[in-house]
Amino acid sequence: MKLACLLIAAVIAGGLPLSAVSLGSPPEGQPGLVLSEFIYETAPFPSCHASTIAESRFGLVAAWFGGTREKDPDVGIWVSRRVEGRWSEPVEVADGVQYERPDGSLHRHPCWNPVLFQPTQGPLMLFYKVGPDPRSWWGMLITSDDGGRTWSRPCRLPEHVDGPVKNKPVELPGGTILAGSSTEYEGWRVHFERTGDLGRSWLRTDAVNDGQEFAAIQPSILSLGGERLLAVGRTRQGKIFQIASDDLGLTWGQMTAGVLPNPNAGIDAVTLADGRHLIVYNHTAKGRSPLNVAVSPDGESWLAALVLENDPGEYSYPAVIQTADGLAHVTYTWKRERIKHAVVNPAKLDLRPMPDGEWPQ
Secondary structure, rough: OOOOHOOOOOEEEEEHHHHHOOOOOOOOOOOEEEEEEOOOOOOOOOEEEEEEEEEEOOOOEEEEEEEEOOOOOOOOOEEEEEOOEEOOEEEEEEEEEEOOOOOOEEEEEEEEEEEEEOOOOOOOOHHHHHHOOOOOOEEEEEEEOOOOOOOOOOOOOOOOOOOOOOOOOOEOOOOOOEEEEEEOOOEOEEEEEEEEEOOOOOOEEOOOOOOOOEEEEEEEEEEEOOEEEEEEEEEOOOOOEEEOOOEEEEEEEOOEEEEEEEEOOEEEEEOOOOOOEEEEEEHHHHHHHHEEEEOOOOOOOOOEEEEEEEEOOEEEEEEEEEEOOEEEEEEEEEEOOOEEEEEEOOOOOOOOOHHHOOOOO
């Protein structure tokens, strides 16, 4: 099983691997944390959320939704590219405009939850949602052949196909893209979607939970080797859920509660090149601070690694990838005001046990 983000022989930061680019001094007291920075300082929107990141063939690309407030009709999808060690000025690449009224005003819905993904073959893909709310939104897709500089016209996904609802898909052997998705209109329920032709046609599983024992959404997909997959994600039950597949996501077992807490907040996770798994999440029973990083050898037991944020406020909805140079990149919401980017060297992390699920002091 190969995760697509580990297969891309891409270069970033003006043709150099990130490890060859000066990133400044690492923060003190956090081994493995290479860089922590804002993607932008000022922007033409006051609020932002739900970032995503990918390594394109031309460099790192990040996206998020931004506007007056979440759910407001002026919320669009914004993109920034990392060029020569700096993030470019954010550019709006998608909006929810439906049509122009006779008086010249626009009928517009908010945009939601962008997801960037670079397949081994094909353009950079940007999935996102449009609609009044998560119970009635629909999936959209735009693509870029030049690393996010320019984008195709928006294409609506087929009926009852949502696309990856928050976290990146994975690429299976043979090029099939497997996306973790979920719905919120009949309880919070998880399902999986796959496409073998870069989003032109899709197959979707039935929901893998009933929405009652576990109200669950927004899965991330990990590789356990061979045809074994593990999905983890957000719940209303106080724990991150886990559910396994033995056939590359065609069928799934029973959803259970993992050991890590979840305060009804988005998470993301990635299988590293060395076979370990790295997860970014809020290690708390309520609220969205702190924001933590943990590492697991098997997807079951987890070791404390980093605290990315620990001050009062909201630090949420992380996205994480591993780039071709072995570094992990995390983006996340910083107080709904800005998007932050952290770079982690998995080989340098100081991993510590979490007895009884408690974060070590």
